[in-house]
Amino acid sequence: MADIVLNVEVRERTGTGGARVARREGLVPGVLYGGDKDPVAISVKMNEFKKALYTGKLLGHLVTLKYGSETQPVIAKAVDMHPVTDTPWHFDLYRVDAHQQIKIEVPLHFQNHEASPGLKRGGTLNVALHEVELMVPADQIPEALVIDLTGLDIGDSVRSGALTLPKGAKLSAHDRDAVVASVATSSAMQSGEAAEEETPDAAS
Structure with a gap:
């Protein structure tokens, strides 16, 4: 089912400041969590994220996260929108096991x-x-x-x-x-x- 691929970058800076920097660079900040691994601050290019979001197959669905040559299945758990501009502001991805x-x-x-x-x-x-x-x-x-x-x-x-x-x-x-x-x-x-x-x- 995972026909949407999100090409992510790992953010070195976390917190509000890191998210603000990501947005200035045309990225949507997010967090990857779940499983037995620690949360990871990530980001996706704004235009790519919008394209995935507007398909209607992102939020609450299984998608493929791609980082370099590595891929893994994830569920898009939440997407926060800016209250004024209605653009994607932050997102949460949840790691899943193939048989989970x-x-x-x-x-x-x-x-x-x-x-x-x-x-x-x-x-x-x-x-x-x-x-x-x-x-x-x-x-x-x-x-x-x-x-x-x-x-x-x-x-x-x-x-x-x-x-x-x-x-x-x-x-x-x-x-x-x-x-x-x-x-x-x-x-x-x-x-x-x-x-x-x-x-x-x-x-x-």
């Missing part, structure tokens, strides 16, 4: 709309959840969970318990038996049915 259980939100993607009888008849797909929270090994985190709409008719729904999860993954308690999506009658269908009811019978 991670709590993470994974997006849901829907496919085969054309194979749903209900949608072909003009129904509407009502999406209740756009993502679900999983406990999953770090090396098994999926880009998304795919839901097949084949065969769904008006009134049918998909529950989270029917999702195909990666090996070793479990849904968090609050998402364990939730309605993910349903196929409902659209307003256009309702209008059409109402018009048919109002049309006088030609034989009368």
Whole structure:
């Protein structure tokens, strides 16, 4: 899942002064922590960090930290924004082991709309959840969970318990038996049915 790579530099100066120096040099200061190692003050070029942040796949997701020729998986735990300029001000990265259980939100993607009888008849797909929270090994985190709409008719729904999860993954308690999506009658269908009811019978 880690398709975002953050090229980091190690900051020699820590604290507020070090962070201020980093920002003057066009960098976003941050901290790498977790595991059995000490925290490390790091930084990333502002333009690279913004690009990663605005993909929507940075915060709370598994990303690859790169320092020189070394790489390691990390979770972006927090990103602080400047209250006035709304630019990235500071970030926290958390070290993870490849097989460590991670709590993470994974997006849901829907496919085969054309194979749903209900949608072909003009129904509407009502999406209740756009993502679900999983406990999953770090090396098994999926880009998304795919839901097949084949065969769904008006009134049918998909529950989270029917999702195909990666090996070793479990849904968090609050998402364990939730309605993910349903196929409902659209307003256009309702209008059409109402018009048919109002049309006088030609034989009368």
